[in-house]
Amino acid sequence: MNGIQDWFAILFRAFRLHRSPLRPPGAVREAEFVKKCIKCNKCAQVCPYGSIQMAHIEWGDKFGTPIIFPQRMPCYLCMKCPPVCPTGALDNDLQDKTRVRMGVAVIDESKCLPYMGVICRACFERCPMYREAITLENEIYPKVHADKCVGCGVCEYVCPAEEKAITVKSAHDV
């Protein structure tokens, strides 16, 4: 039985042109999430920022599930979506923003402006976990602290570098 499931996973991975998606706050592990989510759209409907998008058929087996694209609109951690989830695919009891683990921000030093000699504190200043998730080394170089990062994607959204220097890697990487 697992053989068939693996085979389908491979087939569907062929559809998946993007990297692993960022799920709304409180999401259970990806494999479980796809099984639990019943595609009711409630999380997207209550999201006041339009951060939560719904996956369409190009996501293969994930279609109809909620995804956050930080470059389009990051999560501002209003915590309205976890309580409305009917299936517990999003942890209904999660209200503490600091406990959210959607992913982890990763800095590509070859693209990051301060490492090229330009002063930029965009991600540091906008991070909702201010001075905890992102700190400045020597008051210049941003550093991410994975244990504090909630993965909301605000840093990726505000990064002024032409090709985003800071990106959020999903906590659900399959």
Added chain:
Amino acid sequence: MNAKNNHTYRRLNRYRRWVQALSLLLFVAVPVLNGSGIHAIVGTLYSISIGELDMADPVMVLQTILLTREIYLPLLLAAVVPVVIAWLFGRVFCSWVCPQNTLSEWIDAVQQRFFPKRWKREHHFKFGRNPSAVWYWLIFTALLLITVILGLPLLSYVSAPGIITSFLSQAILGLGVGAEIVLVLAIFAIEAALFRRFWCKYACPVGAGLALFQGRRSLRVQFNTEMCDCKPGTAPCYAVCPLHLAPKEIETLYPYCFNCGLCVAFCENAGHALTFGFGAAGSQGGASRNFEKKPFQLIQVSRHK
């Protein structure tokens, strides 16, 4: 009581059409209200919350339990209201609310208006038999089995009401237009060209999930052979049935019938032989078995009384 002037069921059917149109409108209104910050009603036909009341499609609950092999209590409780309604009134969700059925009925009405010849050919009267219930449950079981084997939420991929309402929500909230709607369009196309109303009648897992909870005591179409005064070889109730069932054969009518009441409403023009009632009435059931054997003779006997 003058039964001949009693048009209760025809009025009921008029209410049904209003509810159908309003529920379709509701699923347009929900995302519009959500978009303007009002979250009193959120959700789609997969699962909907009206104020504090959570409701979920029972078959989605079943699917989640099968896939995750654990029971999440709030989800289980969300299925209670739909299950109780199905237990009391049968699959009235399909006939009163489901947008797939509503749109199919509207398409049918358009066909009747603009292609009357073709419509008549397809609706031409014949003493058909109801298909065996085995097919209904076989298709549903197959869908459940494939869901479990693949480990994918297949039932939600093919839930037409869910897809239509999600599509409306996503289109209105600007979340993109998904190709999922192609499945629904394909159903409409196949129904129009090949197999009339095959989806609601045989394949839909949502309807089957509700039919699971429909019992012998639920609201059912009842048939009183004595009162049927249609001429031999005519039966308006067969012709009006949107699912092309044979309403007079009440023994085999379920689980296919979704209690839309069109046959009952039409019978008010004739003998009031078809009515709605709770539970399978014993004596009338027996009469229907006789009717299956010698339908014409029995009708004539009752006419000469």
